[in-house]
Amino acid sequence: MTAGSAPPTSVWRGPYLWVTVGAVAMIFLAATQALAVTTVMPVVSADLDGGALYAVAFAATLATSVVGMVAAGAWCDRGGVLAPLTTSVALFVIGLVLAGVATSMEVLVVGRLIQGLGTGGQTVALYVVVARFYPPAMHGRVFAAFSAAWVVPSLIGPVLAGAVAEFLHWRWVFLGVAALTLAAFTAVVLRLHGLPLGTDDPSRARIGLRLSLAVAVAAGALALSLAGELGAYALIAVAVSVAVIILAIRPLLPARTLRSGRGLPSVVLMRGLIAAALFGGEIYVPYLLIDEFAFSPTWAGLGLTAAAIMWAVAADVSGRFGDRLGNTRIAVFGVAQLAAATAAVGATALWHLSPTVLVVGWALAGGGMGLMYPRLTVLTLAYSTPHNQGFNSSALSISDALGSAVSIAVLGLVFTALGGGQAAFSAVFAITTVVALVALVPGMRLGHAREAI
Structure with missing residues (x-):
């Protein structure tokens, strides 16, 4: 255990408090933003005249999140966790800011692509933080808090997003989450800085191959989400997309999954x-x-x-x-x-x-x-x-x-x-x-x- 030798008491006390607060806040903000975008995207699409790219704006984030997951996981296995976490948060914030200031739907989609890289990497890096910072007896409590952080936004996210879009502007749905994410990340990084969160036996896995496969999976997922737009060719597109995903995903999962x-x-x-x-x-x-x-x-x-x-x-x-x-x-x-x-x-x-x-x-x-x-x-x-x-x-x-x-x-x-x-x-x-x-x-x-x- 890296956080100290005292018996574990609570994830909300002592040396664990600020890491728990910051990590749960980051999960909460990512979930809130995902639900908020669902609420305000019709307004965004109308404002930016981007109806043709409406579905892509959702699919883009999901697709690139796979690349972020693989990249962050490989990076964590080769050393510490703060660098991949910091990079993931930076990409998440950059994507949000780009979407928040977008003057066209094309720019917003680019922002969503970048945001997806950060979303996927941030989730994986936080899981590794839990593994290396908290004792195993606390893991269940931490992930219960993470799970609740994903659920609570479903109660307030859509209403809050609608209010922000109505009384302020839809841009603050993106920009507000970016600012709050930086604050939550600061609470985590200040507590973890200087702690030995690396591994004594770094992985020598071929990161380039894993990233290439992740890109193929992301492309398959993106194509699958757009298959419904192809009319008579939809079933063919689904079959090809699923085949690509199955072939590319196997090395990214544990053997025999x-x-x-x-x-x-x-x-x-x-x-x-x-x-x-x-x-x-x-x-x-x-x-x-x-x-x-x-x-x-x-x-x-x-x-x-x-x-x-x-x-x-x-x-x-x-x-x-x-x-x-x-x-x-x-x-x-x-x-x-x-x-x-x-x-x-x-x-x-x-x-x-x-x-x-x-x-x-x-x-x-x-x-x-x-x-x-x-x-x-x-x-x-x-x-x-x-x-x-x-x-x-x-x-x-x-x-x-x-x-x-x-x-x-x-x-x-x-x-x-x-x-x-x-x-x-x-x-x-x-x-x-x-x-x-x-x-x-x-x-x-x-x-x-x-x-x-």
């Missing part, structure tokens, strides 16, 4: 599958409430609030009692809740049940994800050594991002092919239910590493 090998490979695979089930389906929850039940956009967004609250509560439970519950129970309970949630939404669409069934049912999705998400991150670090913490953390993040991207793209094609409406919504949630249940396969093969200390 795609075959659900026991231990770390299953941890990484399960993360991608549950992300695909939740985030692929989640974008259709408010859509269903608006289209089929005549909810207003505000009330439809609030329909996700129960899931956000349950995620935060379950993440705290996972952080406090994860070792006592055990990995298999967490996987079973989490997958059961996620599958029940997607099935409840699908049944609501198919039989036009009360929207209360949808809202209450979707809360189960938040509870399941809150149990599983932080636990899978704890397991990833538990299966890691100092010289591969970066690689394994980036693999987990890549699986997360690509699971979501592939799911969103494929479900979008299904929804469009069925022409929207009751049948399309039912099909979308039937698919996500199957994906959630498939996640139980790696969930039963998670094993145990050094997480129970």
Whole structure:
């Protein structure tokens, strides 16, 4: 343990306080910005006359985040963590500032591309900070706090972004987060400066090859997100994009990941599958409430609030009692809740049940994800050594991002092919239910590493 020899007490006390505050704030701001952009992008697009690049503005950040994840992970494995973290934060801030001052949609997209590099690298570097600064017994608590930091913005982000755009200007959605991120980063770097956070056995992995593969994965993810614009050629574009992603991603993941090998490979695979089930389906929850039940956009967004609250509560439970519950129970309970949630939404669409069934049912999705998400991150670090913490953390993040991207793209094609409406919504949630249940396969093969200390 690098932070001192005293027994661990709380991540919010003593030598851990300011690192926890700063790191959680950075995660919170990144999540808030992502949700805020979703809210204000229609205003941005109209202001910059950029309707043709609307989808690209979202896909760009996701695609380049994969490159940032790989670069930061490799850099961390070859030495310390402060340099990759600082570079990632710098790219994130530069991208935000460029987007905030953009006078054309093309410039904004460039800013979003740069921002994605920083977003991916920042997440991986913070995971490595947790691995090298906090004792293993604290990892569950830290990742529970990170998980809550991702969830809380779903309660306030859209409303706050709308207020900023209405009463100030949409540019402050970008510029404000940039300024606050620098303040949060300062709290982290001042505490970590001078501490021995490097590795005694630097990795000699071929970074150039890994970066080339990451670029190929990013290109495949970007093409996949745009496939729906190609009309009759959409399915061909999807097939080619998925093939490129599968071929390029294998060396970026632990061996046997795609075959659900026991231990770390299953941890990484399960993360991608549950992300695909939740985030692929989640974008259709408010859509269903608006289209089929005549909810207003505000009330439809609030329909996700129960899931956000349950995620935060379950993440705290996972952080406090994860070792006592055990990995298999967490996987079973989490997958059961996620599958029940997607099935409840699908049944609501198919039989036009009360929207209360949808809202209450979707809360189960938040509870399941809150149990599983932080636990899978704890397991990833538990299966890691100092010289591969970066690689394994980036693999987990890549699986997360690509699971979501592939799911969103494929479900979008299904929804469009069925022409929207009751049948399309039912099909979308039937698919996500199957994906959630498939996640139980790696969930039963998670094993145990050094997480129970």
